Amino acid sequence: xxxxxxxxxxxxxxxxxxxxxxxxxxxxxxxxxxxxxxxxxxxxxxxxxxxxxxxxxxxxxxxxxxxxxxxxxxxxxxxxxxxxxxxxxxxxxxxxxxxxxxxxxxxxxxxxxxxxxxxxx
Numbered sequence: 001x002x003x004x005x006x007x008x009x010x011x012x013x014x015x016x017x018x019x020x021x022x023x024x025x026x027x028x029x030x031x032x033x034x035x036x037x038x039x040x041x042x043x044x045x046x047x048x049x050x051x052x053x054x055x056x057x058x059x060x061x062x063x064x065x066x067x068x069x070x071x072x073x074x075x076x077x078x079x080x081x082x083x084x085x086x087x088x089x090x091x092x093x094x095x096x097x098x099x100x101x102x103x104x105x106x107x108x109x110x111x112x113x114x115x116x117x118x119x120x121x
Contacts, residue, residue: 024085029074032060040076043084047103059089069093 029036041056062072070091077086083105090099 023080024077027076027078029076030063030071032064034063036076037063037074039084040074040087040089043076043087043105044103046105062091 027036029040031037037059038056041059044053059072059074063074065072070093072089072091074087074089076084079085086102086104088099088102090097090101092098
């Protein structure tokens with residue numbers, strides 16, 4: 001194959017459908033005592049294998065740190081029935097969100113919810 005014959009296609013920038021944006025509500029978890037933290041952790045248990053899942057105390061410890069420039073937080077997206085559809089977890093370092101993971105319920109994939117949860121608009 002010659003160089004000229006291989007021209008990669010530009011990535012498709014998919015925006016979530018407008019109805020999907022109305023379909024989900026978003027919540028930030030930045031407190032180790034937040035009631036939604038247990039729900040977040042239970043959701044992770046449906047996504048990750050038990051050997052991969054960190055104990056809830058690890059998240060509580062990270063969310064409770066107040067003595068550094070790094071602040072841990074999670075975002076959850078709930079569907080119209082109040083069930084978590086997707087979540088993101090990571091740290092905020094100055095104005096940069098360094099995501100550790102995004103997890104999305106299988107039936108909610110390709111809806112744009114994980115893209116939306118990772119943006120701050």
